[in-house]
Amino acid sequence: xSKKIFLTVFLSLLLSVNFVLxxxxxxxxxxxxxxxxxxxxxxxxxxxxxxHGEIFADITKDMSLxxxxxxxxxxxxxxxxxxxxxxxxxxxxxxxxxxxxPSSHKEQQTxxxxxxxxxxxIINVDVDLPYYPSEYITDCRxxxxxxxxxxxxxxxxxxxxxxIIFTEQETTNYFTLNxxxxxxxxxxx
Numbered sequence: 001x002s003k004k005i006f007l008t009v010f011l012s013l014l015l016s017v018n019f020v021l022x023x024x025x026x027x028x029x030x031x032x033x034x035x036x037x038x039x040x041x042x043x044x045x046x047x048x049x050x051x052h053g054e055i056f057a058d059i060t061k062d063m064s065l066x067x068x069x070x071x072x073x074x075x076x077x078x079x080x081x082x083x084x085x086x087x088x089x090x091x092x093x094x095x096x097x098x099x100x101x102p103s104s105h106k107e108q109q110t111x112x113x114x115x116x117x118x119x120x121x122i123i124n125v126d127v128d129l130p131y132y133p134s135e136y137i138t139d140c141r142x143x144x145x146x147x148x149x150x151x152x153x154x155x156x157x158x159x160x161x162x163x164i165i166f167t168e169q170e171t172t173n174y175f176t177l178n179x180x181x182x183x184x185x186x187x188x189x
Contacts, residue, residue, distance in 0.1 A: 027064070029054045029157060031180020035072045037089075038162075039173045045089065048074035050176050056099055064099040068117055068145075072174065086128040091174070093163065095119030095145060109153060116146040121165045123172070141165050141172075155182045 035050040036042070049072070056066030069092070076087035097117030105111045121143040128134045143166060149159020157180040165172040 025058060027056045027066075027182050029056075029180045029182045031157065031178050033176055033178040035074065035174060035176045037074060037172070037174045040170070042173075044077055044080050045074040046077050048072060050178065052093075052178060052180070054097070054180075056097075058101075062101050062103045062105075064101060066097050066099060068093065068095050068097050070176075072176065083130050085130075088126050090124045091163075091165070091172075092122040092124075093119065093143070093145065094122070095143075097145075105151075110151065112148065112150050113159075114146075114148045115159065115161070116144070118142070118144045121163075123165070123167075139167070141167055143172075149178075151182070156180070157182060 030053050032049060032051045035048040037045045050070050052068060052070035054066055054068040056064040059065045071090065071092055073088060073090045076085055078085050095117035096119055097115055100114040102108070102111050102113075105113075119142070121141050123137075123139045123141065125137045126134070127137075143164055145161050145163040147159050147161035149157055151157050157178065159178050161176045161178060163174050163176070
């Protein structure tokens with residue numbers, strides 16, 4: 001089953017990137033922000049960070065298709081443990097996405113948008129406990145993300161995203177607050 005999911009995600013990533021790069025007008029964004037796990041066990045992790053890149057192309061006057069790649073990292077909140085615990089979690093997001101825009105967004109300096117994506121999440125956990133050997137775990141899972149945001153001054157993006165990763169018996173969830181800048185916004189290459 002996981003091979004079918006991986007193949008489906010890989011093909012959708014390939015098709016979305018290929019589609020976007022084939023368009024005359026694209027929007028490229030780079031940014032970063034804060035990242036925080038939510039749900040069960042989230043109190044054991046500190047606030048972290050994310051770095052992301054994205055590329056989108058308009059497919060209609062009110063919708064863009066694109067691709068988002070992001071790196072998230074958190075360290076363990078060692079104050080929650082009696083012993084000296086060291087751990088980090090990092091997650092790579094590789095997600096084709098759809099962005100919903102107002103029809104007149106090209107004429108506006110400031111506008112809102114909604115975004116939803118689904119794709120591959122690569123989870124890395126590095127744990128170092130006293131009296132035990134260090135452990136490094138890597139897992140690839142399917143997940144979704146969604147959020148709403150605002151574009152200000154024709155190029156600065158501010159948008160929160162909520163991510164849900166479907167793991168073995170539950171989900172891994174986290175929230176990001178992103179700040180980014182767009183390059184080559186609606187210009188021909």
